[in-house]
Amino acid sequence: MESSKSTEAYPMKGGDGVCSYTNNSSYQKSLSEVAMSFICEAVAEKLAVENLACGHPIRIADLGCSIGPNTFIAVENIINSVQIKYETLTISAPPDFQVFFNDHISNDFNTLFKTLPANKQYFAAGVPGSFYGRLFPRASIHVFHSSFALHWLSKVPKEVTEKSSGAWNKGRVHYGGADDGVIMAFRQQYMKDMEGFLKARADEVVCGGLVVVLMPGRPNEVPHCECIGNVLFEVLGCCLLAMAKQGKIAEETVESLNIPIYYASPQELEEIVDRNGCFTIERMEGLAHIAEPETKHAAGRLGMGIRVGVEGIFKGHLQDEMIDELFESYTKKLEQAPSMYSSGGAAILYSVDKFIFLADFIIIDFEADKDIPIILGRSFLATGRTLIDVQKGELTMRLQDQKVTFNVFNSLKYPDYLEEYSRITEIEEMCLEEGIQRNLKLEGEYDEDLEEESIEEIEETGTDVVPVEVAAFELLENNEQKDFTRP
Known part of the structure; x- marks a missing residue:
């Protein structure tokens, strides 16, 4: 003051x-x-x-x-x-x-x-x-x-x-x-x-x-x-x-x-x-x-x-x-x-x-923790004129003529291995490169000048290449085979 x-x-x-x-x-x-x-x-x-x-x-x-x-x-x-x-x-x-x-x-x-x-x-x-x-x-x-x-x-x-x-x-x-x-x-x-x-x-x-x-x-x-x-x-x-x-x-x-x-x-x-x-x-x-x-x-x-x-x-x-x-x-x-x-x-x-348009709080930055959920306060829900359909599992928030709907059930299906999931794109690219190099090594004795079409074919068929999903699973520290590429 x-x-x-x-x-x-x-x-x-x-x-x-x-x-x-x-x-x-x-x-x-x-x-x-x-x-x-x-x-x-x-x-x-x-x-x-x-x-x-x-x-x-x-x-x-x-x-x-x-x-x-x-x-x-x-x-x-x-x-x-x-x-x-x-x-x-x-x-x-x-x-x-x-x-x-x-x-x-x-x-x-x-x-x-x-x-x-x-x-x-x-x-x-x-x-x-x-x-x-x-x-x-x-x-x-x-x-x-x-x-x-x-x-x-x-x-x-x-x-x-x-x-x-x-x-x-x-x-x-x-x-x-x-x-x-x-x-x-x-x-x-x-x-x-x-x-x-x-x-x-x-x-x-x-x-x-x-x-x-x-x-x-x-x-x-x-x-x-x-x-x-x-x-x-x-x-x-x-x-x-x-x-x-x-x-x-x-x-x-x-x-x-x-x-x-x-x-x-x-x-x-x-x-x-x-x-x-x-x-x-x-x-x-x-x-x-x-x-x-x-x-x-x-x-x-x-x-x-x-x-x-x-x-x-x-x-x-x-x-x-x-x-x-x-x-x-x-x-x-x-x-x-x-x-x-x-x-x-x-x-x-x-x-x-x-x-x-005010809320109970504004999250600027936080360390994610799957065991501690974010709880929306009553004032925040009232601000967004929130409607909750328990049977459908839908939470709808409105502001003037706009609205957004969240499916609570779907949110529970997402993976909780945040660190591994956040690196999956990088792993996919790394595995794909490694697989192609290994394949080139095997085929090098037959054709030293591999054409571009052949590389595209390898990428499509995956011949003699470790599958991307399997490679990703093998590189994960916890060694748990969870398919993060599917919802």
Whole structure:
């Protein structure tokens, strides 16, 4: 489990005031609403409710929930989708729902729970901590959801803050227009964080559960310096440097600031998931662009939206009045370049839902022992939706529209002399060569130039050649004549 000392927490701005995240997250809300149909389809097609224990609640966790109201909308959407699935399958009445709201320890959970919907259909609980480590018991959560959270790193890469490092990010607050070494440092931190995220979720999700992630990113072909999110942070960095040149803040302060955000491409996500091996990407969708009109109010909304997200990074480094001046200057810059937010480029997101197929164990390597059978556990058999026909001796395992059948009776007929059987092909070739050589020796006095047809005839008839099967039996250490060549 990851310790709190190994992560950095920069929660969204709390409270319910004019400058709070609660009142400045309409952009995230609009994109979450666009993704609702994808989430409904994922629940309908991939969530295996048939295997859920009767009478037990369905547990949902929203990772990086912040302070709402977007988290409440997402949770209600998931619950409604599960209820529809129960009605469609007519297997039983939907069970109770338990929802866990997760974010950093310093998140404003007080405001979150004060604003819980009065007509909520679930039991609510808060779970503070980093989602890059374990948060829940094993196999305890049915649906994981995360929106606009996984592009945040657990911490700023150490090497970009050290002057002696080749990846020192001098004069910048982000990696967008930086050297390759800086970009690689951010990328490696992202890969490490995501590996921790997937490993933790693989332990915590139930068999047949679902993980749905909505996250900002960039297309494969777009370089980091042209990604709209990085461009917006570059503009913010320029405003900060301008204040340093004016003597309002120290240059050392600018050099100590880095925004721990990384925008991954679909190719990078696929690489991470494949390397983890516990999940499969069932669907990856680019959401529809939502363009802002080129107005002064639009620039103000975008500037405030950026502020409520990253202001926590500047706290402790800048006084409140300096932070106010910084974002006033930033909003003016956005007004001068409206194409940055009117193009809809900031809406490059990927909705990734993963269907989980887990087993009790994975056999990586073992020393074969015929006296110790491998016993399949009940959870493993349930995962494969196993059917066992005792009369026929058949064991059938199913996954979606595929199935495989094993004949238990036949498996008992296979030889248990593994070492000898594994060498039988080599022995056959060796015996055949030896037999041919012996035959050539006998016939050498009659015909020194044996033609190729004669060799083929020897191979077919075996004249004066020790039979292959007998030779194989004679060479076996145990000298037992068992015909391994027949099933």
